[in-house]
Amino acid sequence: MRALTVEPLTSGSAEVRDVPDPEAGPGEMLVEGLALGICGTDREIVAGEYGWAPPGRDRLVLGHESLGRVRTAPPGSGFAAGDLVVGVVRRPDPVPCGACAHDEFDMCRNGRYTERGIKEIDGYGSELWAVETGYAVKLDPRLEHVGVLMEPTTVVAKAWEQVDRVGSRAWYEPSRVLVTGAGPIGLLAVLLGVQRGLEVHVLDLATxxxxxxAVEALGAQYHSAGMAEVVQRVAPDVIIEATGVSSLVFEAMAGTASYGIVCLTGVSPVGRKISVDVGAANREMVLENDVVVGSVNANLSHYAAAADALAKADLDWLSRLITRRVPLARFEEALRGRPDDIKVVLDLAG
Incomplete structure (x- = not known):
């Protein structure tokens, strides 16, 4: 079969290769790959910035935003041939830490987790893949053309869960949310905010x-002005930060209404320095009971929540987010971003 492989930490090593077909072991099912979403993590691995091959191997099969169709499944597993599925990205560490022992491997404390297509386990960027039935999630069949959005939706589902958990420390009744960034994570955060009945605002550079x-189609309000102007106008109770832009991160910390929550989902590049009045930021957060929380990855409960959110969403709107579909053989085109890209998808099924 064909698979998109890379030699981690070696820039320019990505290529489509013929690799042996996988064999489903006990408790596993064999899945025909349909599509693979491309994100910044994939581009960074291809650039040689990080990534870990499976033990004893030089190359890693790339890809963690999966979508496939079951070919074979164990009897009594709850899956059957023809089911539309995605594979979970992370696996708990073998020790395990306390979080992993409670199935919250997204919060692993010792860093010994593994991840499909990223860290020590082959990913889903192949024409066939095997997956444990306990780490696969069935999707509504109607999502065949958009189900590849599942993994980024899980990240957003977790972010909203974290916001709710923080909010529940006291009386909590948010009404306005600001999402910074209108990429896949940002737009899916908008979707879940609208599904919650909130007044949603979005800040992005595109005009x-x-x-x-896509924002306006959901009934949310789009802004392209400066952050300071937008937060003054909106006075958000919650900010979901999905850009990782350092200056926006600090503006978000100071941008909520009193007793506000900022959830950081964007990863900032290192090495860029900005001047920040830490004392003023601390004073404001303390005096207004503000909270800033980081959120990354997802566990099985977030996959279930994401599957439910996508099943409730308008399929035409979800289709707007997939702005390019590229054949596997032309993967390099998918890795090169374009200004009007939202989500780029590799077609694994030809």
């Missing part, structure tokens, strides 16, 4: 094209 159109 035209698919991003403003």
């Amino acid at each position: 035209e094209g698919p991003k403003p159109e």
